[in-house]
Amino acid sequence: MTAAFPTYDTMIAALELVRAAPLPLAVADAGERHVLEAACAARRAGLIEPIFVGNPAAIEAFLRERGERDARIVPAESEADAAERSVDEVVSGRARALMKGHLHTDTFLHPILAALRTTQRLSHVFVIEMQRYGKPLLLTDGAINVAPDLATKAALIENVVAFAVTMGIAAPKVALLSAVEIVKATIPSTLDAAALMEMAAGGAFAPAILAGPLAFDCVLSREASAVKGLSGPVPGDADIVLVPEIVAGNAVAKALEYGAGATLAGIVLGARVPVVLTSRADSLQTRMHSVALAAYHHHRCGAGAERVESAR
Secondary structure, eight states, rough: OBBOOHHEEEEEHHHTTTHHHHHHEEEEEEOOOHHHHHHHHHHHTTTTEEEEEEEEHHHHHHHHHHHHHOOEEEEEHHHHHHHHHHHHHTOOOOSEEEEOSSOOHHHHHHHHHHHOOOSSSSSEEEEOTTTTTOOOEEEOOOSSSSSSSHHHHHHHHHHHHHHHTTTTBOOEEEEOOOOOOOOTTTHHHHHHHHHHHHHHHTTTTTEEEEEEEEEEEHOOOOHHOOOOOHSSSTTOSSSEEOOHHHHHHHHHHHHHHHHHEEEEEEEEBBBSSSOOOOOTTOOOOHHHHHHHHHHHHHHHHHHHHHHHHHHH
16 A cells, blocks of 8 residues: 555556556447547557447548557447447456547446446546646546535545555545635535535544545645645645535646646546546547556456555
8 A cells, every 4th residue: 555646657667567468448439530549559558458339430441541450349320329339348248448439428328327337326536647746636526426415425435535545545635625614604515525524533434534625725735724724634635636516626627637737537436347438628648547547447456456566
């Protein structure tokens, strides 16, 4: 176990050191150029063995044009058909992970909810690498759960804490995001933060350490936290930030990416296999980081977890 979430470079080095086999990954609606470029780049890096689900003519033309080697192609006639057939590849055992291609998120997730969900709630985590912060920051949920109530927020924390522990953090530090650091009846997120803190005091979310409500400056900055009279292990040094709703989460992640040069990766938790969920406008770098995250998580959860841990 370590004190911080692994970076992209750390994950790649660890997978190379243990000679992890490429992860069989079904790419839903894979006929678009940016999707194919990312999947082929990830295959060349040894991260995955892609299964392309979509328009065979478009996929085959791209592979020929780029001189890429052949891959399994599963024909699909529409976005919905591609999503269904991708899930079928997992159910059959041919794929052990999924990746969203050029289709809408709700279409992609529908068959996953029907066939691959576990007892956990489906939730999304951004892994954000910022040069000035010094370690990756996990943000949930900026992509799936729109306006989570208190019970849903508790489920999101349970998901992301279990994920962080699996990935190597012994005691994840969770910041509960709001606009202020005091509980105010006029700001619902502060009321939820107070309730979550009470749950944590009773032993929920162990081994995580929670703090909140916190404004975003106190999530990242010890100096800002000190000025506001905040102390403890979480303010200014969070591993995880729970956002109050999807707009805040998506805006924070995209602002850090486009405005501050952060690198993002995205993964869905709560399914039977790792699910890579990226935006249709995401860069090759974001897609590569997301695939690496899924591959590393798969190996952390599998028989190779001890070998991967020893490589870190």
